[in-house]
Amino acid sequence: MGKETFEGKKTHCTIGIIGYRGHGKTTLTDAIKKTLTTKEERNISLTSSIEYGAILVVSAIDGIMSQTAEQIMIAHHMGMQHIVVFMNKCDMVDDMEMLELVEMGIRDQLYQCGFVGSDIPFIYGSALKALEDPDGEWGDKIMELMDAVDKYIPDSQPEMDQAPSIHTKFTAEVYMLDINEGGRDTGYFDGDRLQFYFKTTDVTGEIQLPIEIDMVMPGETLDITIELIQPIKITEEEPFIIRDDECTVGLGRVATIIE
Numbered sequence: 001m002g003k004e005t006f007e008g009k010k011t012h013c014t015i016g017i018i019g020y021r022g023h024g025k026t027t028l029t030d031a032i033k034k035t036l037t038t039k040e041e042r043n044i045s046l047t048s049s050i051e052y053g054a055i056l057v058v059s060a061i062d063g064i065m066s067q068t069a070e071q072i073m074i075a076h077h078m079g080m081q082h083i084v085v086f087m088n089k090c091d092m093v094d095d096m097e098m099l100e101l102v103e104m105g106i107r108d109q110l111y112q113c114g115f116v117g118s119d120i121p122f123i124y125g126s127a128l129k130a131l132e133d134p135d136g137e138w139g140d141k142i143m144e145l146m147d148a149v150d151k152y153i154p155d156s157q158p159e160m161d162q163a164p165s166i167h168t169k170f171t172a173e174v175y176m177l178d179i180n181e182g183g184r185d186t187g188y189f190d191g192d193r194l195q196f197y198f199k200t201t202d203v204t205g206e207i208q209l210p211i212e213i214d215m216v217m218p219g220e221t222l223d224i225t226i227e228l229i230q231p232i233k234i235t236e237e238e239p240f241i242i243r244d245d246e247c248t249v250g251l252g253r254v255a256t257i258i259e
Ligand SMILES: Nc1nc2c(ncn2[C@@H]2O[C@H](COP(=O)(O)OP(=O)(O)O)[C@@H](O)[C@H]2O)c(=O)[nH]1
Pocket: 019, 020, 021, 022, 023, 024, 025, 026, 027, 028, 088, 089, 090, 091, 092, 125, 126, 127, 128, 129
């Protein structure tokens, strides 16, 4: 991604579009592409990477879902710092007060998940209507969204100042999500195999608990040792998420690389 040379307009946008199923991610992706090519003759590539920032899509008729809250928490844990909110399906809602209530609910959730800025941009729009008529007023909302992305999401983040090591064994601080956060309702034992997702890759590994601990329960934080089944690039302090059976069950941060 190059530096900005077009009056702050990004040509390549390494942002993700996140949000609950059915809230309009696919429609919004299409609407952004169509509106930008129609109005500005600018091509844009959107990725699913959430390293730099994301557009959070929330349907204004449904509001925030528990899975949305989990996605926000995970994105924040993985180091994402900037989020712009697109309240979608506003063509279905006439009541401005209701929209403001939905916005308050989302702001509250973002705050709880660690996005503490009060300046997080909110755009009230309709991806579907913008896709139907990019030159109309809903198309203008897409332009507003992209202006907010240009202004609010920086082009790149500082480089990691550490060289990655190639290893299979490390210690880490982990927090196992409780059931309300989407975690398991059962404990974890020494020797359990789980999936470890780093920014660039995922790999299976085995957890080793401290000798005096029999079991870790959901909702607990603990220092453990993890042995991966194959070597990957990793740096100390790198965040990762732990998955089991397609569900995110824990958040971790690398402490010391052992091997
Ligand atoms: N009324 C209305 N419907 C929308 C809007 N955006 C998306 N939809 C509809 O919502 C449904 C889910 O949209 P989709 O983009 O597939 O959601 P995704 O699962 O988040 O990718 C589809 O039927 C869309 O046509 C909108 O702005 N207004």
